Amino acid sequence: xxxxxxxxxxxxxxxxxxxxxxxxxxxxxxxxxxxxxxxxxxxxxxxxxxxxxxxxxxxxxxxxxxxxxxxxxxxxxxxxxxxxxxxxxxxxxxxxxxxxxxxxxxxxxxxxxxxxxxxxxxxxxxxxxxxxxxxxxxxxxxxxxxxxxxxxxxxxxxxxxxxxxxxxxxxxxxxxxxxxxxxxxxxxxxxxxxxxxxxxxxxxxxxxxxxxxxxxxxxxxxxxxxxxxxxxxxxxxxxxxxxxxxxxxxxxxxxxxxxxxxxxxxxxxxxxxxxxxxxxxxxxxxxxxxxxxxxxxxxxxxxxxxxxxxxxxxxxxxxxxxxxxxxx
Numbered sequence: 001x002x003x004x005x006x007x008x009x010x011x012x013x014x015x016x017x018x019x020x021x022x023x024x025x026x027x028x029x030x031x032x033x034x035x036x037x038x039x040x041x042x043x044x045x046x047x048x049x050x051x052x053x054x055x056x057x058x059x060x061x062x063x064x065x066x067x068x069x070x071x072x073x074x075x076x077x078x079x080x081x082x083x084x085x086x087x088x089x090x091x092x093x094x095x096x097x098x099x100x101x102x103x104x105x106x107x108x109x110x111x112x113x114x115x116x117x118x119x120x121x122x123x124x125x126x127x128x129x130x131x132x133x134x135x136x137x138x139x140x141x142x143x144x145x146x147x148x149x150x151x152x153x154x155x156x157x158x159x160x161x162x163x164x165x166x167x168x169x170x171x172x173x174x175x176x177x178x179x180x181x182x183x184x185x186x187x188x189x190x191x192x193x194x195x196x197x198x199x200x201x202x203x204x205x206x207x208x209x210x211x212x213x214x215x216x217x218x219x220x221x222x223x224x225x226x227x228x229x230x231x232x233x234x235x236x237x238x239x240x241x242x243x244x245x246x247x248x249x250x251x252x253x254x255x256x257x258x259x260x261x262x263x264x265x266x267x268x269x270x271x272x273x274x275x276x277x278x279x280x281x282x283x284x285x286x287x288x289x290x291x292x293x294x295x296x297x298x299x300x301x302x303x304x305x306x307x308x309x310x311x312x313x314x315x316x317x318x319x320x321x322x323x324x325x326x327x328x
Contacts, residue, residue: 030277
């Protein structure tokens, strides 16, 4: 079995490759080539954290087989200088079922989540979109900026964070690492004003996006708030938008952004127009007009981690990277 650390994941799985793999992952999911249950969330009363597990089986050719992700969320970790989410992605040899590779899940998640948003942006945003607003300033905010720059020529970028020091650190990072100038916004409404491309990457329980702040024709990737008791978008914002998801089943069961307006009677479960994979497969047209507001709600799917895991294992082995560990 190959053990792959965080630095190696980042080295062998660049964003451009991840975008290619994630597009195929979404096609396979909506094409019926993936078997996976809803993720399991364990929240013990005697602990502040939770354990999430996401197993699955992927068919369809390359990067296929059994795999899983297991992650622990510890709210105290950021204060310790650690990631909020810590865990592993594991994939198994397609022929023998033997453990093939074990790798850092935080690094995988950082890349694959933003890569799927890039796929959604390429499929749903207007071709001329390039005025980007980013809400949040953490790991996903950084990887989303890198991903958006791959699929749209960014002419302006604004960021908002609840912690001004974090927003300033994000601005410096974007200039130094990506060569992208970022403006600091005082609030979500200021960041969203006139933006035609939005990425929300917060872990909030209360909406930070209001319907009146969304410009006509904007495409929004809602990548944060991945639990039923979290939400980034107001109910009115969801009702106003054409709503796309990674998985209908997951969205109805797990998305607070969708459950809240359903509970308020503003929309029904059929408010979900299509899965991203259906748009990629051509069974749904996606955006229908230049003025349409589109939202892609990302919850994260096991297939994304599993296919990423196989791609990372393949690239690491080819480059002689990682550490081999014998189970015998």
